[in-house]
Amino acid sequence: MADVPGAPAGPDGTVAPARQDDRQVTLPRGVRLGVDVGTVRVGVARSDPDGLVATPEATVAHVPGRHTDVAAVAALAAEAGASVVYVGLPRTLAGGEGESARRAREFATGLLGSTQTAAGGPGIEVRLVDERLTTVDAARQLRDSGRRARAQRQVIDQAAAVLILQVALDHERSTGRRAGATPAEEPGPVADARRAATPIPDRPRKARHRGRGADARSGATVEPDDKDPSP
Template sequence: MTGVWLGVDVGTVRVGVARSDPAGVLATPLVTLRRDAHANRDIAELAALVAEHGAVGVVVGLPRTLAGREGPSARFAREYAALLAAAIDPIRVEHVDERLTTVSAERKLSEGGVRGSRAKRAVIDQAAAVELLQHWLDSRRD
């Protein structure tokens, strides 16, 4: 578990990325990438981030319904994770349940004084990536 992990909140328009510290204790925001469904430039950018940060693994959020089922968004996330896994092999790619991470991230941003939808859009995907990565890191320590 030790080493840097990246957390990825993948959407159809943007991809939020977070990074852990080398001890695997704390997740922090890293960057928001523009999703490129045609040429997959965002996959290449993620692979470059994995190399740049010396990541030992990547955690991709898996959006499930409140009932725990997987729908089209989860299938999209799994396909995205498979593309990423092929690009960064042999680095591990794992999934984490990301239910309510965006809601939680939005609430924390509002509580932190981030106002306006434009400002929020600029950081919400990174904040959601932090939420899902932090949840994954915490679950590994328990």
Template sequence: MKITPDTPGVDDPGAGRRLGIDVGTVRIGVAVSDRDARMAMPLETVARSTKRRGPDGQDIKRILDIIEEYQVVEVVVGLPRNLKGTGSRSIAHAKDIAFRVRRRSKLPVRMADERLSTVVAQQALHASGVSEKAGRKVIDQAAAVEILQSWLDGRSNALVAETSNSLESDNNSAPADEE
């Protein structure tokens, strides 16, 4: 079954910080954007405590605390699809965390394509000289950065295109100057 991620820029909440989340079965990587929603930065790795069938755990509480502390306006959760665009086994975990955060925060929670985010994050860590052992502590954050940065770039492109289309339609509907 094809799983479709959300599209950046659609129903955009406007200015403010975004939170990126990479959901794993053991850890949740968290990244945050700057106030202008242009750059994603690693924030922390949260130990996963919420089970798929059960009450919210300390991980959800920590994410909600981060949302409040950073005055987040939108949450972006990685949607773990395979290269064919169908859901991987981890998709249920990501959707569950997204549902819980949406329910408790009342914020827009978007599902973003995260294919290859961990691979890209591993390559970036390796290229910056971080050992594999040291990288295990921050790989989830790095993956969250990749997910969020991709979303921010897509959002920026969508907003620029929307502005350009709006300007074009304004110019096309403006009356011609009479001579």
């Protein structure tokens, strides 16, 4: 009988997903953490021991030039007994990497070193997963839920971390393998293929001809601003 994708952990503490290449592939049971690395804050999410659902866990302050955020996440991982930590890698829609991706890689490398030092052994597994559009999705979901902009800023990092982790969990259950890649490897797009396949449409831009002084009188096209219209 074929294994059912996404099946919960069995009595031996392993998750039994679909077969891969005619052989059984299992992952150890245990909490997973998801991390969204921001310029001001670092959002953290965690899963249940069976790796089914991601939930918000904490927000850690990021202080430039210091590594207190790395140490704090390492402590959270140790306290939770995490088997793996997924760090979001913010690639561009075209697949490139910029300054944000560099920070995420640096964070993941530092976290790997911190968990190894704290454990005195192989430590906790740290992997990078493609997080394209997760922060945008998180902001939209919070806005649609009716949260005000100020309140959004307090939880958006955790919400993005939840999305990062849930994509990784779904990948684990469907393939029987860890999502993403180690900091030393080149991450592939498979971990976030679902979100990358649904780009956000551009907002229509309309000309404004009233109440804009010289621009309106001259008939010039005036681009609307990109401010969030939410209160």
